[in-house]
Amino acid sequence: MAKQLMCGSHVIAEAATRAGCRFYAGYPITPQNELPEYMSRRFAQIEDATFVQAESELAAINMVMGASMAGVRAMTSSSSPGISLKQEGISYIAGMELPAVVVNIMRGGPGLGNIAPTQQDYFQATKGGGHGGYHTIVFAPHSGQELVTLTMKAFDLADAYRTPIILLGDGLMGQMMEPVIFPDPIDPATLPQKDWALDGARGRDSRLVASLHLDPVEMEEFNWKLARKYDAICERETEHESYLLDDAVVGVVAFGTAARIAKGAVKRLRESGLKAGLFRPITLWPFPAKALRTLTRTIKHLLVFEMNFGQMVEDVKVSVGETATVHFHGRPGGVVSTPHEIAGVITKLMYRYNLAK
Amino acid sequence: MTTISTTKTIFSGFGGQGVLMMGYVLATSGMEEDKHVTYLPSYGAEVRGGTANCTVTVSDEPIASPVASFPDFAVLMNTPSLIKFESGVKSGGIVFLNRDLVDVRPKRRDIHVVSIPVNSIAKRLGNTRGANMVMIGAFVQKTGLVSLKSVIKSVKSIFQKKGTKIHKMNTLALKEGAAFVDGLLGS
């Protein structure tokens, strides 16, 4: 297939369709309106696909819950304030062990905030977001092509682990156009059968999909089952990218758009002989803690750069403990740093700690 | 001609001038030439009130940020755009002005100015809506960011559904824009 120039929201929508997603429900909110718009057009061409413009974010996530119960690959998308509203549903989906893909194209907050790109929902995405102490796998793509692979992978992992997955982008990832190449579409009929789905009790016992466990012992058992599932996810699905880290003296830790910018900064510094590198978590939950800790055998200074005032930095600190010094540079509110700015921050750090040569 | 490996251009004007289309054409042409490209439109509330702008980055290597605080080039289709973006243009950069609608001169001395009566040229060609095509033709001829050939090709594919007549008119407008720049160079 040829390269196509597409904005991130369209890329996610197309990749989802190719991953066999056949149900989408959403509610308008900037900066992700291009996604439902594309879905409405695209699904109109597919006979068994359903697009619903829901009356609210709540209704949208609950429709996704219903479609998922019925065994269909389902997705919803929104931006920060809308994702807050969806948390009720995400908690139930986790509790019912249903697969679902939730896209958050983050904007400024708290409250109504603004529509500029930020990373201010890191805590919300990675620490559960709703009630009850569950996890969602969180993917943090940093390019158009990665939006393709991670969106498609999200549907596979959601099914495999029967869990909600959050694809965490920001206004910039959603709006920016880049050339992308799509793999061939998957025929949903070829996907593994779901032996828990509600499709009518024909020739079998009736099924139940529920998150209610009135008996505390049973509820405890279920929680431990979830915990084991999360352990398995941490073991198998943690992903990160290392960029020029081998001989680096300062490692920048950044995800998504911030990581893109940091890459540019690192490259600049390398050109002038300064040894910086980038550690980019691709899954924010599970967080690549082990790999990061291993890194601190050689790199003693980490600079966490986020488009917020300090969220992932907490996970970085927990991951490395006393093995390295963790510095932080943050830009909340939707201000997009330049590679130049980040290069400046790294350079200062190098001179302060005498790492420049 | 430029030798910078990463080049950022801002296109700005009011709605209906085909400003976003110019950016899209440049990005598509860059992609056709296997360059790395990003296209970032202004969005949401910014779009209300009738102004539009977008930033296109063309590079030989993966692009870090699609944002341009200091663009190399600015294509400014009306006066408010000049007021908004003049100060940000990189020293030594080029500002492309729509001479028909921009009635003030840039104040800065450290940037080049290419001033083109794109509306008049488009009107002369009997293609009043083609002013943006004249401009993008002039732009690539001057900057060499992508070849005019790639631009003609990508414009053809973008407007594929509109038929051959539109294609001919677009091609003509692109070539006229390029020719205008050649004329400037010659004089």
Next chain:
Amino acid sequence: MAKQIFKRPEALTEHIFHYCPGCGHSIIHRLIAEVIDELGIREKTVGVPPAGCAVLAYNYLDVDMGEAPHGRAMAVATGIKRARPHLVVFTYQGDGDIAAIGTAESVHAANRGERLTAIFVNNGVYGMTGGQMAPTTLVGQTTTTTPGGRLPLRDGFPLDLSQMLAVAAGSVYIERTSVTSPKHVLKTKKAIKKAFQMQMDDLGFALVEILSQCPTNWKLSPIEACRRVEDEVMKSYPLGVIKDTTQTSN
């Protein structure tokens, strides 16, 4: 040979109902099961139970069941039905669920003409949580959160959701019934059957509002509770067909 005149519907499990004596839920469950049997749709029916006393409805109805968060049954049911249109999908909701926390979902499901069957059990209180005021609590009625009786300009008026949904162009059939006497029970069954049939005929949104009794929270005996429905509740919520687009007179 003896003729069998009474048996457990196939769509009903052998579980013994946990509901209080005289509660309307048990009767309504049975009616739904009988209707599912009679229509022969047990193997393609999916039910969405509520939060509340009937949260365990899935223990009694032997069909596929999927839980919904409080108030979201219509949205969940929409998802199921749209994903698998050949299924027959119903929601089972109380007054708080359908007419307070889930009002938006109800109005819009009806407005979209979702091919769903909603069973709306109206007993005027939040039963499970201990008898607080519901949207349908009558004026003057004492509950645990309206100790001196419901005062409309403080607590709001009793909401008539069925009338509201009748206004939505996507609804095709809405009827209010009760389960206080055999006559009413039979009428209710007929209404439930019709509401399922409407969905199977792909016509639009159908709802049966059933005035039910909650002897426990009303602090009445089962008989007194039934009498209260007939003497008091029906005055505010009169029985009858509220909308039926298949009847030309409407």
